[in-house]
Amino acid sequence: MTGKGGVEDQAGGTYGSSEATAGWQRSGAARAQILAPLTERMLDLAGVGVGHRVLDVAAGTGEQTLAAARRVGPTGAVLATDIAPKMLAVAAEAAAQAGLRNLETRVRDACDLDLEPESFDAAISRLALMLIPERARALTGIYRTLKPGKKFAALVLATADECPFIALPMRIAGRRAGTPEAPFGDPGMFALGDPAILAAVFRGAGFREVTVEVSRVQRRFPSLAIAMQNVRDVLPEISQLLMHATDDERADVWAEIEGALRQFENANEFMVPMSYLIGAGTK
Ligand SMILES: C[S@@+](CC[C@H](N)C(=O)[O-])C[C@H]1O[C@@H](n2cnc3c(N)ncnc32)[C@H](O)[C@@H]1O
Numbered sequence: 001m002t003g004k005g006g007v008e009d010q011a012g013g014t015y016g017s018s019e020a021t022a023g024w025q026r027s028g029a030a031r032a033q034i035l036a037p038l039t040e041r042m043l044d045l046a047g048v049g050v051g052h053r054v055l056d057v058a059a060g061t062g063e064q065t066l067a068a069a070r071r072v073g074p075t076g077a078v079l080a081t082d083i084a085p086k087m088l089a090v091a092a093e094a095a096a097q098a099g100l101r102n103l104e105t106r107v108r109d110a111c112d113l114d115l116e117p118e119s120f121d122a123a124i125s126r127l128a129l130m131l132i133p134e135r136a137r138a139l140t141g142i143y144r145t146l147k148p149g150k151k152f153a154a155l156v157l158a159t160a161d162e163c164p165f166i167a168l169p170m171r172i173a174g175r176r177a178g179t180p181e182a183p184f185g186d187p188g189m190f191a192l193g194d195p196a197i198l199a200a201v202f203r204g205a206g207f208r209e210v211t212v213e214v215s216r217v218q219r220r221f222p223s224l225a226i227a228m229q230n231v232r233d234v235l236p237e238i239s240q241l242l243m244h245a246t247d248d249e250r251a252d253v254w255a256e257i258e259g260a261l262r263q264f265e266n267a268n269e270f271m272v273p274m275s276y277l278i279g280a281g282t283k
Pocket of ligand 1: 012013015016057058059060061062063064081082083084087108109110111125126127128131132133
């Protein structure tokens with residue numbers, strides 16, 4: 001009955017460990033296949049343009065931060081914030097390798113951004129808002145950092161029913177961990193999956209002209225085995241749920257997850273539906 005990863009390695013929450021960071025980094029190319037166009041749409045909805053100063057909240061390894069940095073160009077700047085230092089270190093390294101000098105990283109809890117009011121031309125957050133406790137406080141903080149008339153856009157997962165690739169593994173791990181409700185609570189992966197809830201969260205912080213766009217896509221992997229590696233890479237929540245399980249118990253859970261996902265395998269590939277929402281609002 002041993003957990004994985006030492007206490008120090010856990011700095012920065014669920015995504016803070018070396019293992020979680022490596023998994024998120026490893027899965028970047030596969031994620032980009034589906035999220036690159038939606039990320040550009042998020043940047044459009046946030047009004048990101050040349051010369052802008054952009055805030056990226058819970059930026060992780062920075063895929064969307066780099067997209068924003070490219071869009072604002074050398075006369076603009078992007079600040080990537082996240083609670084997990086190791087995730088941000090990957091973002092900083094990726095920016096350096098891409099020759100982007102207009103990207104800065106800062107370790108910050110989204111609930112306590114502590115940034116200068118009215119100093120950003122746009123704010124974005126990808127795949128994170130639903131995970132943030134004290135979300136109202138985070139939204140109010142983001143609102144405060146924006147200049148009047150400027151926009152915030154956030155991409156989140158839709159409901160569990162619309163995201164079986166994520167929901168099935170989480171449901172199985174939660175049940176085996178004896179906490180079947182935990183993966184579906186708030187905060188949690190699907191907490192903002194209903195467009196009405198996402199819109200209400202924006203309005204609650206004071207944003208106006210709030211819109212929510214729904215994108216239904218198919219995620220494709222060459223095989224079930226590659227899809228399974230992706231699940232392991234993108235869901236550190238499962239390791240956390242199974243923290244007290246033995247190695248044998250863990251292996252058993254992963255076998256059950258593979259069995260459940262087999263339904264999306266066909267003769268040529270693995271294909272599973274996914275849905276995302278992009279909420280946007282103006283200060
Ligand atoms: C699913 S990852 C998404 C990362 C990145 N935005 C992307 O789309 O590739 C969620 C990120 O939210 C961050 N996060 C979770 N809770 C946070 C909080 N309270 N404050 C700041 N970041 C947080 C995690 O550390 C992680 O990097």
